[in-house]
Amino acid sequence: MTLDIQSIRKDFPILERQVYGKPLVYLDNAATSQKPRQVIDALVNYYENYNANIHRAVHCLGEEATAAYEEARAKVAKFINAPSPESIIFTRNTTEAINLVMYTWGRANVREGDEILLTQMEHHSNLIPWQRLAAEKGATVRYIELTDTHTLALDGLENLFDARTRIAAMPHVSNSLGTINPVEKIAAEARRNGTLFLVDGAQGAPHLPVDVQGIDCDFYAFSAHKMLGPTGVGVLYGRAELLEEMEPFLGGGEMIRKVTYEGATWNDLPWKFEAGTPNIADVIAFGAAIDYLDGLGMDNVREHEVQITDYALTRLSQLEGIVMYGPPDPRERGGVVSFNFGDLHPHDIGTVLDHHGVAIRAGHHCTQPLMRTLGVSGTARASFYVYNTTDEVDVLVDALEATRDFFKR
Amino acid sequence: MSLREEYARQEAELDDLYKEIILDHYRNPRHRGSLPALSATHEGLNPLCGDEVTVELLVDGNRVTDVAYKGSGCSISQSSASMMTEAINGKPLDEVKRLSEAFTAMMRGEESIDPESLGDLEALSGVRKFPVRVKCATLAWHTLDEALEEAGL
Numbered sequence: 322m323t324l325d326i327q328s329i330r331k332d333f334p335i336l337e338r339q340v341y342g343k344p345l346v347y348l349d350n351a352a353t354s355q356k357p358r359q360v361i362d363a364l365v366n367y368y369e370n371y372n373a374n375i376h377r378a379v380h381c382l383g384e385e386a387t388a389a390y391e392e393a394r395a396k397v398a399k400f401i402n403a404p405s406p407e408s409i410i411f412t413r414n415t416t417e418a419i420n421l422v423m424y425t426w427g428r429a430n431v432r433e434g435d436e437i438l439l440t441q442m443e444h445h446s447n448l449i450p451w452q453r454l455a456a457e458k459g460a461t462v463r464y465i466e467l468t469d470t471h472t473l474a475l476d477g478l479e480n481l482f483d484a485r486t487r488i489a490a491m492p493h494v495s496n497s498l499g500t501i502n503p504v505e506k507i508a509a510e511a512r513r514n515g516t517l518f519l520v521d522g523a524q525g526a527p528h529l530p531v532d533v534q535g536i537d538c539d540f541y542a543f544s545a546h547k548m549l550g551p552t553g554v555g556v557l558y559g560r561a562e563l564l565e566e567m568e569p570f571l572g573g574g575e576m577i578r579k580v581t582y583e584g585a586t587w588n589d590l591p592w593k594f595e596a597g598t599p600n601i602a603d604v605i606a607f608g609a610a611i612d613y614l615d616g617l618g619m620d621n622v623r624e625h626e627v628q629i630t631d632y633a634l635t636r637l638s639q640l641e642g643i644v645m646y647g648p649p650d651p652r653e654r655g656g657v658v659s660f661n662f663g664d665l666h667p668h669d670i671g672t673v674l675d676h677h678g679v680a681i682r683a684g685h686h687c688t689q690p691l692m693r694t695l696g697v698s699g700t701a702r703a704s705f706y707v708y709n710t711t712d713e714v715d716v717l718v719d720a721l722e723a724t725r726d727f728f729k730r
Numbered sequence: 731m732s733l734r735e736e737y738a739r740q741e742a743e744l745d746d747l748y749k750e751i752i753l754d755h756y757r758n759p760r761h762r763g764s765l766p767a768l769s770a771t772h773e774g775l776n777p778l779c780g781d782e783v784t785v786e787l788l789v790d791g792n793r794v795t796d797v798a799y800k801g802s803g804c805s806i807s808q809s810s811a812s813m814m815t816e817a818i819n820g821k822p823l824d825e826v827k828r829l830s831e832a833f834t835a836m837m838r839g840e841e842s843i844d845p846e847s848l849g850d851l852e853a854l855s856g857v858r859k860f861p862v863r864v865k866c867a868t869l870a871w872h873t874l875d876e877a878l879e880e881a882g883l
């Protein structure tokens with residue numbers, strides 16, 4: 322099914338605004354997406370009609386809020402085909418979800434001489450926690466290298482793992498290169514080797530149909546704000562058996578069963594990992610974002626992004642002096658196009674494009690080691706979502722030509 | 731303001747950021763490279779943008795007698811470094827420090843500073859309208875301050 326992008330655009334109030342007198346062309350979706358009216362309304366509706374704390378209330382508002390909160394969890398579980406809602410833990414964002422695994426599973430299980438397997442394309446969120454753990458435990462971090470087309474070098478995949486590899490972690494989709502990693506294949510190898518496998522799905526869940534059981538990963542982390550939902554909500558999916566064994570992350574209210582002066586026992590999953598009052602309003606609104614994406618169909622979202630990325634790669638490649646990163650085939654990448662243009666610095670490009678109403682990102686995209694591997698100080702990055710059009714790609718290309726002319730004057 | 735006037739104002743803002751003299755320093759950097767002998771140096775980083783500037787100074791008595799910079803980054807960070815080398819070369823240290831203070835005060839938008847009193851450096855005052863880029867313009871000067879402090883000058 323082809324999506325009706327013009328009618329989708331009408332659901333996003335912000336797309337009507339102008340920036341510097343020009344229509345907004347929002348191409349910074351990998352940083353955060355815009356929000357449809359349905360999500361904004363869900364927030365307002367909660368605060369206007371049934372704002373209350375959850376789980377402990379004996380009154381009507383509290384029951385309604387609890388039901389809506391837990392309903393959002395069930396929607397998230399279904400969205401990524403998790404076996405049950407109890408394997409869905411709400412966090413603040415992807416970063417917190419990964420840190421949760423590092424602090425609870427990691428500190429209890431990684432020992433001196435063990436190894437943690439990452440890739441050269443890690444976002445700092447999936448790098449710093451593991452570097453810290455390795456430093457604390459005397460473990461080592463090893464990185465899977467990149468091929469010339471910026472995919473993972475997986476020849477001899479089985480040799481990448483050894484008996485001391487306790488956990489492997491990597492992005493589903495690279496936020497800097499767009500590369501989609503073959504996570505099913507790597508998960509299978511990890512399983513054979515008895516290594517846990519965590520997928521940083523911050524750029525996966527928003528853009529691809531995700532099936533955590535199909536991937537067969539142990540953990541999958543992502544953020545609501547990159548998938549039409551509000552800021553302040555992240556998700557950690559974990560295999561229930563693992564979550565059962567893990568110690569709690571934060572201690573406090575809600576995560577306990579029985580508390581005495583001497584100690585405490587822990588609540589059931591998933592609440593064992595949700596200490597204190599959670600982000601009720603934003604979780605409920607995230608449920609509305611999931612409904613919206615389900616309504617469109619993730620296969621259709623993906624197909625739209627392939628088309629727009631294909632068009633962008635073609636148009637951009639016609640610019641003289643452009644260097645693009647990531648796999649050339651749009652089917653092997655998400656809707657992210659990173660580039661450098663002549664000798665223009667990405668920040669100068671970003672500032673001039675902004676004056677044409679075009680919002681892109683410039684810099685290292687929280688992947689400093691990757692930039693070093695690419696031999697650049699940074700890149701300019703356009704990233705697409707379901708409301709972007711090929712006309713907007715044309716505006717980007719025209720604005721890039723204008724940028725070049727501006728610095729030539 | 732009509733839309734047309736608004737457009738004109740925004741175009742002007744961009745021209746204000748990228749003044750001719752700034753682009754000239756970016757394309758034809760002055761004092762770029764390293765010194766054979768030096769009294770003070772520091773490498774400055776802007777972690778947000780990845781801009782890098784290394785400043786080297788030769789000081790004789792109480793005067794900067796030679797200066798060089800190298801680095802990589804956006805046009806604002808690199809041209810600001812180039813302009814700085816011209817502004818401080820041959821100057822007594824106390825005047826260099828006064829200039830550095832005045833420049834960073836100007837970039838903070840402090841009223842007490844008359845940009846005109848800063849000579850060519852005034853050209854960078856347009857950066858103030860782009861808050862995220864102010865750090866690019868001040869990087870070289872902060873690096874200079876660090877270099878002097880580390881050398882006890």
Ligand SMILES: Cc1ncc(COP(=O)(O)O)c(C=O)c1O
Pocket residue numbers: 351352414415416417444446447492494495496521523524544687
């Ligand atoms: C691949 C990847 N991982 C992790 C993150 C971190 O997400 P958050 O800032 O929502 O924790 C991002 C987003 O910036 C990302 O693109």
